[in-house]
Amino acid sequence: MAPLLSMNRISKRRPDKAREWLFDDITAAIDKGERVALLGASGTGKSTLLRIAALLEPIDDGELHLEGIAQISFKPEHWRKKISYVAQAPVMLAGTVEQNLRTASELHGTLFDEPLARRCMAEAELGHLDWKKPAAELSGGEKQRTALVRSLLLRPAMLLLDETTSSLDPTSKEAVEHMLNRWAEREGTAMAWITHDMEQSRSVSDQIWFMGDGKLLERGDTKAFFQGPSTEQARRFIQKPIEREAGGNE
Numbered sequence: 001m002a003p004l005l006s007m008n009r010i011s012k013r014r015p016d017k018a019r020e021w022l023f024d025d026i027t028a029a030i031d032k033g034e035r036v037a038l039l040g041a042s043g044t045g046k047s048t049l050l051r052i053a054a055l056l057e058p059i060d061d062g063e064l065h066l067e068g069i070a071q072i073s074f075k076p077e078h079w080r081k082k083i084s085y086v087a088q089a090p091v092m093l094a095g096t097v098e099q100n101l102r103t104a105s106e107l108h109g110t111l112f113d114e115p116l117a118r119r120c121m122a123e124a125e126l127g128h129l130d131w132k133k134p135a136a137e138l139s140g141g142e143k144q145r146t147a148l149v150r151s152l153l154l155r156p157a158m159l160l161l162d163e164t165t166s167s168l169d170p171t172s173k174e175a176v177e178h179m180l181n182r183w184a185e186r187e188g189t190a191m192a193w194i195t196h197d198m199e200q201s202r203s204v205s206d207q208i209w210f211m212g213d214g215k216l217l218e219r220g221d222t223k224a225f226f227q228g229p230s231t232e233q234a235r236r237f238i239q240k241p242i243e244r245e246a247g248g249n250e
């Protein structure tokens with residue numbers, strides 16, 4: 001059976017210096033239900049790669065396939081119902097929390113599953129939130145979790161999570177990790193997380209993808225990666241949390 005998402009020899013030029021490659025020749029695939037943590041230093045192109053996978057940025061070379069079907073055969077909105085990108089800076093739609101949560105069912109033309117929405121909000125530690133509140137008035141962390149629940153309600157086959165817990169306190173962060181692990185188990189949703197938090201990457205992934213030097217340098221089992229990465233770049237990366245944090249993340 002074809003993988004859920006395949007990336008075949010994907011290359012992208014730097015948005016700021018078009019003559020240089022940000023990365024090139026990236027080939028990787030993710031199967032239904034697989035959980036990947038995407039690691040790499042700041043500026044290596046992790047967000048760009050996930051945005052490409054959600055058709056939010058064009059590629060300069062290579063091909064994407066969804067369940068074996070070439071990307072060119074899809075309308076972007078159909079692709080994005082299957083592969084949903086949750087941005088680091090949450091985008092709230094105009095209106096109330098409830099209107100934001102209802103977006104998925106309105107897009108699909110299906111009934112709003114309110115019990116599921118309430119359960120997800122409670123699991124994300126947002127059970128107390130007044131759904132009549134304008135979404136613009138939520139805190140950064142509340143927006144991040146509401147945007148995440150809104151994406152879950154789309155029931156995508158794959159979620160692309162771009163530093164999804166970066167504005168959260170440790171308790172909420174753990175709640176979101178548990179919620180997403182349970183969701184992946186229950187729904188068979190594939191997930192790719194960008195994170196700068198090594199503990200998080202261990203607890204939310206079965207596989208690590210490590211980017212550096214314009215390449216996908218490593219791709220393999222999470223435990224094996226942390227026990228002994230095969231490249232010097234990855235070895236240095238996991239040994240230097242202080243420098244990584246100084247890069248301005250989490």
Ligand SMILES: Nc1ncnc2c1ncn2[C@@H]1O[C@H](COP(=O)(O)OP(=O)(O)OP(=O)(O)O)[C@@H](O)[C@H]1O
Pocket residue numbers: 014015016022040041042043044045046047048049249
């Ligand atoms: N719209 C843009 N205009 C100009 N440069 C951009 C744009 N988007 C990305 N870049 C540049 O491309 C490079 C890769 O950015 P990207 O956000 O994909 O990296 P990243 O690995 O996700 O970084 P971080 O870990 O800091 O979030 C960076 O040097 C960034 O400045």
